[in-house]
Amino acid sequence: MLISVFETGGQGKTIRIGGVDMKKKRMIQSVGLAVMFLILGILFVFPLYWTVLTSFKTSAQVFVEKPILFMDTLYLDNYIEIFQKSHVLTFFKNSLLTAGGTTLLSLLLASMAGFGLCRYGFKGKKALQNSILIIRMIPALVYTIPYYIIYNKMHLLDTLTGLTMSYISFALPMAIWLALSFFLDIPQEIYESAEIDGCSEFKMYTRIALPLVKAGLAVIAILVFVGAWNEFGLALVLQSSDAKKTLPIGIASMVQTHKDTPSGSLAAAGVLAMIPAVILSMATQKYIVKGTMAGAVKG
Numbered sequence: 001m002l003i004s005v006f007e008t009g010g011q012g013k014t015i016r017i018g019g020v021d022m023k024k025k026r027m028i029q030s031v032g033l034a035v036m037f038l039i040l041g042i043l044f045v046f047p048l049y050w051t052v053l054t055s056f057k058t059s060a061q062v063f064v065e066k067p068i069l070f071m072d073t074l075y076l077d078n079y080i081e082i083f084q085k086s087h088v089l090t091f092f093k094n095s096l097l098t099a100g101g102t103t104l105l106s107l108l109l110a111s112m113a114g115f116g117l118c119r120y121g122f123k124g125k126k127a128l129q130n131s132i133l134i135i136r137m138i139p140a141l142v143y144t145i146p147y148y149i150i151y152n153k154m155h156l157l158d159t160l161t162g163l164t165m166s167y168i169s170f171a172l173p174m175a176i177w178l179a180l181s182f183f184l185d186i187p188q189e190i191y192e193s194a195e196i197d198g199c200s201e202f203k204m205y206t207r208i209a210l211p212l213v214k215a216g217l218a219v220i221a222i223l224v225f226v227g228a229w230n231e232f233g234l235a236l237v238l239q240s241s242d243a244k245k246t247l248p249i250g251i252a253s254m255v256q257t258h259k260d261t262p263s264g265s266l267a268a269a270g271v272l273a274m275i276p277a278v279i280l281s282m283a284t285q286k287y288i289v290k291g292t293m294a295g296a297v298k299g
Helices: 022-055 076-083 088-119 124-135 140-154 162-184 186-196 201-210 213-230 232-239 247-253 262-285 285-293
Strands: 002-008 011-016
Touching: 011 186, 022 262, 022 285, 076 088, 076 262, 088 162, 088 201, 088 213, 088 247, 088 262, 088 285, 124 162, 140 162, 140 232, 140 262, 162 232, 201 213, 213 262, 232 247, 262 285
Parallel strands: none
Antiparallel strands: 002 011
């Protein structure tokens, strides 16, 4: 490879590799990366934009030969229709209760389990940790029929309590595994100093460990909440009445088999379904990067 070094008028050296200026090469690479990220951004953002735009369209504007990408007038008829002619508020409330309850209880149980596995050594500890990860690998739908049979005998079918309990059982393996990794990042010297000062294990958990891993707990909360909020298969089997259905099941029930599908109403319901996850992500944004990077660098 030909490498040439030129120096001009005290302006520094320009290095050429194979006749190509390094600055130009870096500029080309930067432009290429920018174009790639722009394309990826469009692929991710455009479906969301199209859903929001469709929710403000009339039926005549939805089914046109030439798609309408921009609108001067926004129509609220679809939002009015889903509030008046469907149980979307009930679906929304049920999803909020189940996803919120799942998140809070999963965080409580996972943080305690992660702290215990981090702090204490006992026989079979490694096997227990591996079993938690193995359970996470099993598809959730495998448990659908057993849950249905058990809940039928315990009179928990078509109840938010039963659905929340099942969601917690699915969320805990991942939450415990992540919480354990965050607690392991805390230096042992901190625990030893707390013990010397006479700090109890409970105070060590609540006043020392939890504040240090709050960024990681925020990441766990987002993952658990979004997973419970979007869950479809289990809720479809366990919930039957409109009063107990969650939002994904309620939106799916709006599809009419023998009539025209109300695309505008479905889009409006989809926009409502995005709101809690977006709010939660924005509220915990400052913790997300810290939490996802925790454990990436050791030493």
